[in-house]
Every structure is written in C-alpha cells, then in structure tokens.
Amino acid sequence: METKTAVAALGALAHETRLDIFRLLVRAGAGGLAVGKIAEALGVEANGRLSFHLKELVGAGLASARQEGRFIYYATDYAAMNELLHYLTEDCCGGQPCGESIETCNPEQCA
Template sequence: METKSAITALAALAQESRLAIFRLLVAVGPEGLAASKIAEELEVPSSSLSFHLKELSHADLIVARQDGRFIIYSANFSAMNDLIGFLTESCCGGNPCGPSASPRSATKKSVPKSAAKSVVKA
C-alpha cells in the first residue's frame, strides 16, 4: 500500500460514525449489510449515512454490490489487510513478531517501591 492510500484510509476512519460503520461491516463479514440495516443498527440518519458510505468507499475500505433493489455494503478485507500491513511492516525491526511479542501481553514484574524511588533519585 502506498502512503497516500494509507493516509486516505486512516482519514476516512478518523471519524466516529465512519469507524463504527466500518467496524460493523467487518463484524458481519463478506455478506455485508444493506444501507437501511446499517442505519438501523447504528442509529445514523440515512442522509448522513450516505455521506459516510461515500467517504469509506472513496478510501476503498468498503465495496458496494447490487442485490435486487438493495445496495449491499461490505468491508474490503483486502484493503483492510493492506492497511494493517502498511502500519506494521517495520514492526519489531522487520523481524517476525505477533501479539505475544507486544509489551501489553508481557507480564509486568513488580518493582519494589524502594528500588523505584532510587531510580527516580538517580
């Protein structure tokens, strides 16, 4: 993914309603949802929903397909994975890593208060 595409995708997701729409579409999977169901689920007015769907579509984060008289929107999982790859391509200095290597998953060792105070004084 090119930097410009990543910026466009991140900008599209940097808004509460659009992020909620995208997360909902990721959760429902490839089958997607009709705009009316998205609006109902997220309680977003249809007038603003169409604007948000356009922005997500412009960023290539969602795709639309005709299903009878409905337009079904679904997450573009390929673009999502490209964005994740772009954000993590230099993770851990390019060495293979995963969630288990993240600092959050490591158990924190307790540091005695006296040791913590001596480090602060130094």
C-alpha cells in the same frame, strides 16, 4: 501500499461514525449489510448523511457497494483492510519479535 493510499484510508477512518460503520461491516462478513440494517444497528437515520459516510469508505477503498434490487449492500474490502494493517505494521520492532503476532482477517472466516 503507497503512503498516499494509506493516508486516504486512515483519513476515512478518522471519523467516529465512519469508524463505527467500518467495524460493523467487518463483523458482518463478506456479504455485507444493506443501508437500512447499517442505520438500524447504529441507531441513526438512513439518510444522506449516512450515505455520505458510506461513500467516503468506498472512496478510500475500504468498502464496496453492490445493488441488489432496491437495496444497496456495503461490505468491507478485506484485502484493502489487510493491506493497510500490513503497511502499518511491516516494520514493527525493527523486524525483531515484539510479542503477540498480528493476525489478518480471512473473509472466509467472516462469512
């Protein structure tokens, strides 16, 4: 991962609402959630503000959107998430063991 890509991803997560959305999508699994369900879970209105935050996550490569009929579903891009985690921890402790291992998320386990 390039530093520029990591900065964009971290920038997208550096907002309370977007971080809440991202964590919700991670828990939702590979199928993702419809916008209405995201709004309901967060206790917010399904309006332009929520759409803005979702588009920021998609633009940063951390989530994807797909349309099914009248609904738009958003889901975590687990490969991008794992790549970011790896980028942040690849030189952990100078290559020496440093305690608990960092597990990456397997989308198969999240489904």
